[in-house]
Amino acid sequence: MAQIFRHPEILEIARQEGRVTVEDLAARFGVTVQTIRRDLADLAEAGRLARVHGGAVLPSGVSNIGYEDRRALNLEAKAAIGRACARDLPDGASVFLSIGTTTEAVARELLRHRNLMVVTNNLNIAHILAGAADCQVVVTGGRLRPADGGMVGDLAAASIERFRFDIAVIGCSALDAGGDLLDFDLAEVAASRMIVAQSRQVRLVADHTKFHRRAPVRIASLAQLDAFYTDRAPAPEVAERCRDWGTELRICG
Structure with a gap:
């Protein structure tokens, strides 16, 4: 699956489960852990996720989701x-x-x-x-x-x-x-x-x-x-x- 399709799915999993892990995402998408780490780094740089040990979570903020x-x-x-x-x-x-x-x-x-x-x-x-x-x-x-x-x-x-x-x-x-x-x-x-x-x-x-x-x-x-x-x-x-x-x-x- 291309990166352009993985990113929205990663965000949806994070919204559903509260956090995502590198190992789980690699298994779900059939890609390497290095690929997932790059995906999470890109999403964190864009402010969509916050990196934590082993994965990422929804970013902290001052307003709730809709x-x-x-x-x-x-x-x-x-x-x-x-x-x-x-x-x-x-x-x-x-x-x-x-x-x-x-x-x-x-x-x-x-x-x-x-x-x-x-x-x-x-x-x-x-x-x-x-x-x-x-x-x-x-x-x-x-x-x-x-x-x-x-x-x-x-x-x-x-x-x-x-x-x-x-x-x-x-x-x-x-x-x-x-x-x-x-x-x-x-x-x-x-x-x-x-x-x-x-x-x-x-x-x-x-x-x-x-x-x-x-x-x-x-x-x-x-x-x-x-x-x-x-x-x-x-x-x-x-x-x-x-x-x-x-x-x-x-x-x-």
């Missing part, structure tokens, strides 16, 4: 995470579901739950749950972010502060090796921090692609959370921190 692109990524993993998390949400609870494509997957699995109050700052989740027979849906105030239907900013945080939730289910854009949840939008993070503060239990839903991404704004630490639902085991140091902090790690397959 909502439609995020929604299409890792669909099966997000569905599995959504099913597992929803199974652990009891009937008769007050639940906050935050902005995110994985929290939307959780919402799809709640349609048969009974006697729920779901508060959200995500208009997509409100739309999903509008058809639930036994679910009261409350949408926070806030500034509408048209790109993804999120309600963000000080007004969203003030709305959230009026509640005390049994359980919050939140997402993040990145998870670093120190166990910090990260995001891109300061206005969204202000709401997310209030969600954590106002919830008796907090559960994170995040697929493995978040392990290899970077974002500039800190939401919280895994130490503040009760459970972490993901599709693949995180790095050993993250798993060890979860054990030390008492954060339940659920691998959803």
Whole structure:
């Protein structure tokens, strides 16, 4: 396969899996590792990827990828995470579901739950749950972010502060090796921090692609959370921190 065709495919694999490795790409494309190293060097020079030992990752930045692109990524993993998390949400609870494509997957699995109050700052989740027979849906105030239907900013945080939730289910854009949840939008993070503060239990839903991404704004630490639902085991140091902090790690397959 010619370089002009490999580069877009390499970028798509990186978007789907969070990172690429030289050995894997060489095997996929039937070329030498030296050829793949040149491809990755070219993509890094163009700012499309960032080189790491043995491969490359999506570059760090100060803005997230588009909502439609995020929604299409890792669909099966997000569905599995959504099913597992929803199974652990009891009937008769007050639940906050935050902005995110994985929290939307959780919402799809709640349609048969009974006697729920779901508060959200995500208009997509409100739309999903509008058809639930036994679910009261409350949408926070806030500034509408048209790109993804999120309600963000000080007004969203003030709305959230009026509640005390049994359980919050939140997402993040990145998870670093120190166990910090990260995001891109300061206005969204202000709401997310209030969600954590106002919830008796907090559960994170995040697929493995978040392990290899970077974002500039800190939401919280895994130490503040009760459970972490993901599709693949995180790095050993993250798993060890979860054990030390008492954060339940659920691998959803």
